[in-house]
Amino acid sequence: MSHYSGSVPDTEPARAWLVKTPCKADPDAMFATSTAGIEAAKDVCRSCSAVESCLQWALETGEEHGVWGGLSDKERRALRSRPIRPISIDDYTGTPRTSRQGLSFQEIWDGGTLADGEHLLWVGPKVIYRRGEQQVTPNRLAFYLDRGHWPEGDTKRTCGVAGCVRPAHLNDRTERDEEADLAVAV
Numbered sequence: 001m002s003h004y005s006g007s008v009p010d011t012e013p014a015r016a017w018l019v020k021t022p023c024k025a026d027p028d029a030m031f032a033t034s035t036a037g038i039e040a041a042k043d044v045c046r047s048c049s050a051v052e053s054c055l056q057w058a059l060e061t062g063e064e065h066g067v068w069g070g071l072s073d074k075e076r077r078a079l080r081s082r083p084i085r086p087i088s089i090d091d092y093t094g095t096p097r098t099s100r101q102g103l104s105f106q107e108i109w110d111g112g113t114l115a116d117g118e119h120l121l122w123v124g125p126k127v128i129y130r131r132g133e134q135q136v137t138p139n140r141l142a143f144y145l146d147r148g149h150w151p152e153g154d155t156k157r158t159c160g161v162a163g164c165v166r167p168a169h170l171n172d173r174t175e176r177d178e179e180a181d182l183a184v185a186v
């Protein structure tokens, strides 16, 4: 069975992420059934720049077999079985406390992350809340819950694994500046 058989999207731009993906080198390997084979397939996804789009597609289409977007079929089934709860505007309060109207940032975090070895993959919404220029993205939420304040400027991923939101693998402009100052001082 090819990794691209079945219901792979055939419209642009939905299909754009399929171009030059590393699993094309050995599509059948992505359907391994042994634990070692599945882990090897997930390793292939870790080097793929399309991992987020791929996972989103696999979840939306209910793809039942193989490793897609870095997750095995069992892991995707577990994700799909999670209840979907609305996120309230009251969550954008700047505090991690639970809102009676909706989910707290902590609850959104708990429901949107999936451990993957030393990494933590984000499987929740791409933007958690947006109002005008303000928006809470998974990276910003990770930073806030870990550091206790919102990041300055862009957050950047230091591990290079697409979709990883482990707070220790993220930094903001202030932290990057501090690191650069330290490097100059040494």
Ligand code: SF4
Pocket: 017, 018, 021, 022, 023, 024, 030, 044, 045, 046, 048, 049, 050, 051, 052, 054, 055, 067, 068, 069, 070
């Ligand atoms: S995330 Fe994995 S399965 Fe999806 S296109 Fe990339 S390498 Fe292939």
